[in-house]
Amino acid sequence: MRSDRLERIRRWQQRYVDEGKYPGSSLLIRRHGKEQYFHTAGLRNIEESLPFTRDTLVRLYSMTKPVTSVAVMSLLEQGLFHLDAPVSDFLPEFNDMQALIPEAGHISQTEPCAVPTLQQLLTHTSGLSYPFNPGLLPEVMAKEDLLFKPDHGSLAPMVTRLARLPLAFQPGTRWEYSVATDVLGRVAEVVSGKPLGRLLQEVIFEPLGMSETGFQPPSGAGSRFASLYTPLAGDALALNSAETGTDSLRPTDSYPHSPFWQAEMHSGGGGLIGTIDDYMKFTEMLRCRGRCGDGFIISPQTSDFMMQNHLSGDIASMGPQSFAEQPMEGMGFGLGGAVVLDPARARCPGSVGDFSWGGIASTFFWLDRQLDMSVVFLTQLAPSSSYPSRPELKALVHGAIAE
Numbered sequence: 001m002r003s004d005r006l007e008r009i010r011r012w013q014q015r016y017v018d019e020g021k022y023p024g025s026s027l028l029i030r031r032h033g034k035e036q037y038f039h040t041a042g043l044r045n046i047e048e049s050l051p052f053t054r055d056t057l058v059r060l061y062s063m064t065k066p067v068t069s070v071a072v073m074s075l076l077e078q079g080l081f082h083l084d085a086p087v088s089d090f091l092p093e094f095n096d097m098q099a100l101i102p103e104a105g106h107i108s109q110t111e112p113c114a115v116p117t118l119q120q121l122l123t124h125t126s127g128l129s130y131p132f133n134p135g136l137l138p139e140v141m142a143k144e145d146l147l148f149k150p151d152h153g154s155l156a157p158m159v160t161r162l163a164r165l166p167l168a169f170q171p172g173t174r175w176e177y178s179v180a181t182d183v184l185g186r187v188a189e190v191v192s193g194k195p196l197g198r199l200l201q202e203v204i205f206e207p208l209g210m211s212e213t214g215f216q217p218p219s220g221a222g223s224r225f226a227s228l229y230t231p232l233a234g235d236a237l238a239l240n241s242a243e244t245g246t247d248s249l250r251p252t253d254s255y256p257h258s259p260f261w262q263a264e265m266h267s268g269g270g271g272l273i274g275t276i277d278d279y280m281k282f283t284e285m286l287r288c289r290g291r292c293g294d295g296f297i298i299s300p301q302t303s304d305f306m307m308q309n310h311l312s313g314d315i316a317s318m319g320p321q322s323f324a325e326q327p328m329e330g331m332g333f334g335l336g337g338a339v340v341l342d343p344a345r346a347r348c349p350g351s352v353g354d355f356s357w358g359g360i361a362s363t364f365f366w367l368d369r370q371l372d373m374s375v376v377f378l379t380q381l382a383p384s385s386s387y388p389s390r391p392e393l394k395a396l397v398h399g400a401i402a403e
Contacts (some may be wrong), residue, residue: 002402057218153265
């Protein structure tokens with residue numbers, strides 16, 4: 001990678017800070033297993049002028065999803081279930097499911113449907129949704145505060161509440177970003193007999209040396225935990241809101257008072273806290289086809305299987321009506337993350353097959369086996385739809401590759 005072109009990335013990171021878009025950021029690039037670039041810019045806490053550093057802890061939010069998905073696949077490798085198993089085999093509250101009829105005008109307008117399978121949960125084709133999506137089901141979820149937040153109790157009762165609602169559509173017929181990975185986290189608890197946090201610790205974090213990743217900041221983290229900011233005047237998680245405020249960096253979860261310190265909820269879809277080096281260890285494991293030292297977290301075959309497109313076409317062809325962390329045209333979806341099918345249709349430089357996902361606080365990662373490269377970008381600005389930082393970053397990184 002050319003040093004003069006990597007300098008463009010430094011200027012880009014600083015420009016986002018200078019223009020009041022991001023409080024601060026860090027970026028780490030590894031290629032052929034070696035560090036090619038690391039840089040931080042700006043602050044992790046504006047109010048106390050604390051710099052964004054390499055050991056800054058951030059809310060990973062939906063970058064938790066690939067981690068949970070790997071844990072689920074590690075259980076699959078033990079022969080504990082198969083992907084076509086209905087979720088009701090493990091969570092009986094999902095028996096006798098109903099789905100909204102097409103063009104339903106009220107939440108009561110439903111019809112019987114099949115129980116979603118584990119594969120449909122992994123690919124966001126289950127019929128579940130998120131409160132911030134458009135539609136009847138999201139409206140009811142928002143009204144009932146059905147979001148797996150750190151201070152919303154524990155996982156099992158929240159999943160039980162969710163199961164009482166109808167699905168947004170017949171499973172397998174559409175793609176909609178959803179709380180499905182949170183439900184998968186509960187399945188993993190039932191199958192393994194362990195809380196999700198302990199399962200992730202034993203299966204992924206300890207073997208990879210991810211000592212600072214968990215559902216709460218590590219003991220003694222103190223001010224290393226970044227604050228979260230938003231340009232919105234209202235709820236930072238109101239992804240479809242145009243209600244921008246006068247302050248582009250309004251604090252919405254200041255680190256001293258964050259509910260993550262006492263998090264009870266083990267949200268497999270969005271609850272993890274971690275550092276850039278920890279998440280790079282996870283990303284590099286995927287790039288190296290599941291390898292961890294002399295062993296494997298998941299086998300090379302399972303890793304390859306996860307990073308194939310499991311949809312019938314791209315995401316756009318599945319009629320999505322939801323927010324997503326990635327483009328939808330030219331992008332497929334594997335088990336826990338997006339897969340590039342056609343960089344030209346995605347309108348972003350990349351390689352066919354590169355695997356990625358992001359979080360609502362504008363964090364992002366991708367791995368590219370063709371280029372033998374892993375990239376992790378961290379910041380703390382919600383929602384992630386605020387600025388086009390992800391395609392800009394991909395263009396900058398690809399523009400720095402000399403061979």
